[in-house]
Amino acid sequence: MNEESAQSKTGSKDAKPKGLVMKLVEVMASVDRVAKNGNNATQGYKYAQAADVYDAVRSELARRFVLLVPRADSISFADVPTKSGGVLKVCTWVGGFDFTDGETGEVLPVKAFGQGSDSGDKALYKAI
Secondary structure, X not given: OOHHHHHHHHOOOOOXXXXXXXXXXXXXXXXXXXXXXXXXXXXXXXXXXXXXXXXXXXXXXXXOOEEEEEEEEEEEEEEEEOOXXXXXEXXXXXXEEEEEEOOOOXXXXXXXXXXXXXXXXXXXXXXX
């Protein structure tokens, strides 16, 4: 970022940029409730789909030059037999998400854990 664009963004050359946590609070304030467009007919509940959450948050993060990157510390798979004689793949994912401020370089790592199962190849995506 050149000096002129930095100056126009902050109002003055000496203004201190907002910290990463303040930018994330702004994103929280700007994103209203995400509609529950997903429907689990088998278990009878509605849920907010990951794509809908992503769509609601992505542009607000980008406006503030904040990048969100997933991180995998470990991934493991196990085969679990089903009652019908099939095999279910269970994936355990341990990692997190790193929020990175593109203006200051500040990084906020957030730990996460997930487990997902699928009879095909989607267990990892369900775990994340």
